[in-house]
Amino acid sequence: MLLAQNLTGAPVTLAGGFASVPANGKINVSSELAGLTGPQYTALEAQRPGVIAYHWTQGFAEFSVGTLTVNAPATDTAAAQAAADAAQVDATQALADASAAQVDATQALSDASAAQGTADAAVPKASVQQGVATLVAGTAAVATANITAASKVVPIRETEGGVIGDLSISAQTPGTPGSFNIDSSNALDTSKVRWLVLG
Numbered sequence: 001m002l003l004a005q006n007l008t009g010a011p012v013t014l015a016g017g018f019a020s021v022p023a024n025g026k027i028n029v030s031s032e033l034a035g036l037t038g039p040q041y042t043a044l045e046a047q048r049p050g051v052i053a054y055h056w057t058q059g060f061a062e063f064s065v066g067t068l069t070v071n072a073p074a075t076d077t078a079a080a081q082a083a084a085d086a087a088q089v090d091a092t093q094a095l096a097d098a099s100a101a102q103v104d105a106t107q108a109l110s111d112a113s114a115a116q117g118t119a120d121a122a123v124p125k126a127s128v129q130q131g132v133a134t135l136v137a138g139t140a141a142v143a144t145a146n147i148t149a150a151s152k153v154v155p156i157r158e159t160e161g162g163v164i165g166d167l168s169i170s171a172q173t174p175g176t177p178g179s180f181n182i183d184s185s186n187a188l189d190t191s192k193v194r195w196l197v198l199g
Contacts, residue, residue, distance in 0.1 A: 001057040002070065004029045012051055015043040021052065029054075034063045041066030129197040132158060138165065138187040144197055147178030154196040155182050161190035 004019065005026040006012050013020045018032040033044070045068050048054070054070040056062065061070065133140035147153075151174075155167040165186030172180040182193050 001028050002030045002033060002062065002065070003027065003055045003057060005053045005055060006051075007053055008051055012047075014052065015047040016040055026055075030062070033065065033068075036066070038066045041068040044068050127199050130195065132192060132194050133182055134192050135161070135182065135184055135189050138184040138189045140182045140193065141171075141179065142182060142195060143177050143179045145178075146176045147172065147174055147180065147197055148199065149174045150199055151178075152198040153180050154198065156194045156196070157191050158194045159192040161192065162186075163188035164191055165189045167193060 003026045004014065004021050006021040006024055009023050011020055011022050014029070014032075016036075018036075019027060019029050021027050033041075036044075044052075048069060054065075054068060056070055129144055129146070131142065131144070133142050149172075151172070153169045153172060155169060157164070157167060163186050165184035168183050168185070170181045170183050172178075180197075182195060184191070
C-alpha cells in the first residue's frame with residue numbers, strides 16, 4: 001500500500017488533483033497513483049519536498065512510481081510511543097508481580113520454619129528412643145529406659161525372617177524403666193525389628 005503523508009498544517013491536494021491529504025494526516029493513494037504516466041509522477045515529485053512524503057507500508061515497491069521518491073515504511077510515532085508506554089507498564093506490572101511472589105515465598109518459608117519449630121517442640125529429640133529386637137515365635141519383649149502412657153511405639157521390620165506377619169505393639173507398660181511387646185500376626189515370624197519410642 002502506498003501512503004501519502006501531509007507534512008504541513010493545512011490540507012494539500014496532490015499535483016494533478018488525484019487526492020486531497022488532510023493537515024498532518026496520511027491517506028492510502030495506491031489506487032489513485034498506480035499506472036500514472038512519467039510526467040504525472042514528475043509533477044508529484046516536484047510538489048513533494050517539505051510538503052508530502054510517500055511511504056510503502058510493506059517496505060517494498062508494489063508498483064512502479066517513475067521519478068517519485070518513496071521512503072521506507074511510514075512510522076506512526078504516536079502509535080510507537082503508545083506501544084513503548086504499554087511495554088513499560090507491562091514491565092512494571094511484571095516487576096510488581098515478581099515482588100509480590102517473593103513476599104509470598106518469604107512468608108511461606110517463615111510459616112514452614114514456625115511449623116517445624118512447633119513439631120520439634122511437640123516431639124523433643126531427647127525423648128526419642130530406638131533399638132532392635134528379634135522376634136521369637138512371633139513376639140519380642142522390650143525393656144526401655146523410659147516410656148509413658150502417651151508414648152508412641154513404632155515397629156519397623158528391618159530384616160525378614162521365617163514367615164512374616166503384620167507387626168503390632170502390645171503390653172505397653174509405662175515406667176522408668178518401662179516395657180512393651182512387639183507382636184507379629186504369624187507365630188512363625190522371626191524377623192529382626194527396629195523399634196522407635198516417641199515421647
